[in-house]
Amino acid sequence: MNNLSAAFTPRSKPVESLPAPMRQIRPKTAQAQHTLHHAISAVGIGLHTGRSINITIKPAPAGHGIVFQRTDLSGAAPLPARYDYVLETHLSTVLGDRAHPENRVATVEHLMAALNGCGIDNALILVDGPETPVFDGSATDFVFLLDCAGRMAQSLPRRVVRVVQPVRVEHKDAWVELLPHDGPTLHLSMSIDFSARAIGVQSYALDLTPTSFRNDLASNRTFAMRQEIEALHKAGLALGGSLDNAIVVDNDHVLNPTGLRCPDEFIRHKIMDAVGDLYLAGCVLQASFRGHRSGHTLNNQLLHALFAQTTAWQDMTNLQSTSAAA
Numbered sequence: 001m002n003n004l005s006a007a008f009t010p011r012s013k014p015v016e017s018l019p020a021p022m023r024q025i026r027p028k029t030a031q032a033q034h035t036l037h038h039a040i041s042a043v044g045i046g047l048h049t050g051r052s053i054n055i056t057i058k059p060a061p062a063g064h065g066i067v068f069q070r071t072d073l074s075g076a077a078p079l080p081a082r083y084d085y086v087l088e089t090h091l092s093t094v095l096g097d098r099a100h101p102e103n104r105v106a107t108v109e110h111l112m113a114a115l116n117g118c119g120i121d122n123a124l125i126l127v128d129g130p131e132t133p134v135f136d137g138s139a140t141d142f143v144f145l146l147d148c149a150g151r152m153a154q155s156l157p158r159r160v161v162r163v164v165q166p167v168r169v170e171h172k173d174a175w176v177e178l179l180p181h182d183g184p185t186l187h188l189s190m191s192i193d194f195s196a197r198a199i200g201v202q203s204y205a206l207d208l209t210p211t212s213f214r215n216d217l218a219s220n221r222t223f224a225m226r227q228e229i230e231a232l233h234k235a236g237l238a239l240g241g242s243l244d245n246a247i248v249v250d251n252d253h254v255l256n257p258t259g260l261r262c263p264d265e266f267i268r269h270k271i272m273d274a275v276g277d278l279y280l281a282g283c284v285l286q287a288s289f290r291g292h293r294s295g296h297t298l299n300n301q302l303l304h305a306l307f308a309q310t311t312a313w314q315d316m317t318n319l320q321s322t323s324a325a326a
């Protein structure tokens with residue numbers, strides 16, 4: 001391990017450190033961890049600050065995980081992209097240092113979704129401000145950056161956690177749950193029910209694969225109600241928001257002149273958010289995720305509930321053949 005990787009090693013690794021329960025497992029061939037072939041940089045507007053943000057995504061050693069690092073704060077600790085480093089979930093998923101809450105990075109979910117969808121396990125992400133660039137409000141530009149950087153196999157197997165008992169959290173009529181699933185990856189199904197008639201009731205389901213992420217999820221944009229935006233602006237938030245980086249809905253109208261990218265863009269974006277939020281498990285989840293009217297808060301609470309219930313999951317990492325890990 002070189003100095004760089006030592007400096008950015010996450011301070012705790014709950015997924016690795018907890019023992020696997022004694023259970024009959026059907027061995028499967030392990031997939032190798034992957035990082036980027038080379039570093040890639042971009043600049044874009046932050047949704048909430050309206051500031052120009054520089055982002056650099058760098059390769060990182062096997063076992064490093066996804067880690068964010070603020071470069072504009074001297075001495076800022078690295079922020080592992082894990083559910084237990086989430087400080088806020090109100091408007092976006094915000095990673096931060098509880099002891100130094102000014103050390104935070106907001107709106108990580110679309111980049112995390114792209115990393116999950118593209119199968120990147122290890123990366124160091126440098127940002128010079130308190131949020132990632134929003135780009136067009138989807139994951140398209142992050143996927144483009146990862147494609148430009150290239151993908152490189154590493155010497156360790158991917159960390160895989162399999163859900164073996166149902167885990168559910170709910171708030172009023174919103175809920176999310178993780179269920180055991182026979183497939184090799186994450187299955188997601190969600191529904192939403194908005195009073196705004198331009199959205200209404202929508203549902204969608206898919207198996208997460210690199211192909212399904214690119215074709216069915218990555219290009220779907222975030223969205224907001226026109227009335228909400230006015231309130232956010234009065235509170236000094238969403239200062240970078242515009243029709244260039246979000247769908248804006250006014251009851252039965254979509255205000256963007258070019259309309260929607262697909263009729264169910266709203267639910268597809270919500271599933272893309274969940275793909276990003278669930279990657280804060282710090283590993284690949286083998287599970288079926290279901291959600292209704294849910295968002296970042298319940299997604300984060302679900303991961304806390306899962307890892308608190310040690311009988312609900314198995315760490316498969318060391319139970320799979322490593323013959324393919326190269």
Ligand SMILES: [Zn+2]
Nearest residue numbers: 109222269273
């Ligand atoms: Zn989103």
